[in-house]
Amino acid sequence: MLIRLFHERDAQAVSNLVRSALLVSCAKDYPPEPLNAFADTQTPACMLERGRTTHFYVAEEDGVAVGCGAVGADGDDPGVCGVYSFYVLPEWQGRGVGRKIMEALEADDAAREARRLTLHASRTALGFYRRMGFGFVGGDDRPDADGLYHMEKLR
Ligand SMILES: CC(C)(COP(=O)(O)OP(=O)(O)OC[C@H]1O[C@@H](n2cnc3c(N)ncnc32)[C@H](O)[C@@H]1OP(=O)(O)O)[C@@H](O)C(=O)NCCC(=O)NCCS
Incomplete structure (x- = not known):
């Protein structure tokens, strides 16, 4: 398993893997709309933008992109770093890929x-992030209007 920075040539494959993780894995926890609409925004162009604006990593196995995740600015505070676009292909989940990406x-x-x-965090990924040491911001474990949980890890 190789964890490396995203290249422009990865855009299509990473878009495919993100869409697959959303439509297969998150579909267990979210209704089709707005999940399908969100998945439709995860285009190759969106991945290229992620690559330009963050430090975007790809997990690669035998030349195939099986996972991704990014770190970058979260607002104007340089002391706060956001984690973005964190996904593992459904058939590769539960095999330590997410942990390796988070370590990177x-x-x-x-x-x-x-x-x-x-x-x-999606509801789907909540247990994973807790395992990685993240807790709820302000102890508030209620999801926001989009069904996402606001989590943080102090360093
Ligand atoms: C969440 C996700 C990124 C985790 O990646 P993964 O490769 O499956 O996770 P790993 O196999 O590296 O798991 C690392 C640890 O977290 C635990 N873990 C993983 N998913 C978990 C879950 N849903 N609940 C509880 N624990 C979980 C594993 O048991 C493992 O623990 P261990 O190291 O003690 O054995 C992946 O499942 C995924 O892409 N899910 C769907 C898309 C999604 O929701 N992405 C996040 C958007 S915010």
Whole structure:
């Protein structure tokens, strides 16, 4: 398993894997709409933008992109680092890929220089992020209007 930075040539494959994780895995926890609408925004162009604006990593196995995740600014506070676009292909979930991506993100300078990591967790990924040491912001375990949980990890 290779964890490396995203290249422009990954855009289509990473878009496919994100859409697959959403439409297969998150579909267990969310109604088709707005899940389908959100999945439709996860285009190759969206991945290229993620690659331009964050430190975006890809997990690769035998030349195939099986997972991804990014770290980058969250607002204007340089002490806060956001985690974005965190997905593993359904057939690769539960095999340690997500943990390896998170280790790479936490080793990235953007995360190392921050005092706080933040993310918006899907219900599907909640248990994973808790296992990775994230807790609810302000202890509030209620989802927002989009059904996402606001989580953080203090460093
Ligand atoms: C959430 C996700 C990224 C986790 O990746 P993964 O490769 O399946 O996770 P790993 O196999 O690396 O798991 C690491 C640890 O977390 C635990 N874990 C993983 N998913 C879990 C869950 N849903 N609930 C509780 N624990 C979980 C594993 O048991 C493992 O624990 P261990 O190290 O003690 O054995 C992946 O399942 C996924 O893409 N889900 C669907 C898309 C999604 O919701 N993405 C997040 C958007 S915010």
